Amino acid sequence: QVQLVESGGGLVKPGGSLRLSCAASGFTFSDYYMSWIRQAPGKGLEWVSYISSSSSYTNYADSVKGRFTISRDNAKNSLYLQMNSLRAEDTAVYYCARVIVVVVAGSDHFDYWGQGTLVTVSS
């Protein structure tokens, strides 16, 4: 069965850096686009970033562009999110999710999610 397990969260000071990881299993990781989605405490979901199956394409939410970098290692079945210049407003549970992109029909969706890892940015 598909499993996504995030790790790397924790407490970091404003301006600091953190690298999140997501270990994937139960499917051919290299065939799928992947994404990071976050949820601030008591708030809604916010899409953060995606990466294509071969790492050729990425995109970011305006709120993290220039500070966060998504990457993947298909040999290790792993997804990463390098977060720099962290701000208090980046405090959230970060989920990795598998993305199904349906170009013609426009019926994209996130079909599997991990349990999330909490990032707290505070002095």
Next chain:
Amino acid sequence: SSELTQDPAVSVALGQTVRITCQGDSLRSYYASWYQQKPGQAPVLVIYGKNNRPSGIPDRFSGSSSGNTASLTITGAQAEDEADYYCNSRDSSGNLHWVFGGGTKLTVL
């Protein structure tokens, strides 16, 4: 970018039908997907595309769309359906950039 708007809260009597709506310009071009999230848990996909349910999602969940509005309907709501529901679609720019609605808290009375 674009926004998706949801009612913050909706309630339904046990066994009755409830519709949760999502409005946004991007929905004129792209289908919405819907996610159920219970407290302390990760979101779960319940509807995607025109009206598709992943394996394991009960058939009381259905989706529809008209103009700039997407709807999630639960026919015969059960106590276990009490949760937050989020809609999502691609941004209207056409790029692979997605937006979520603010979420709807569903209470089953």
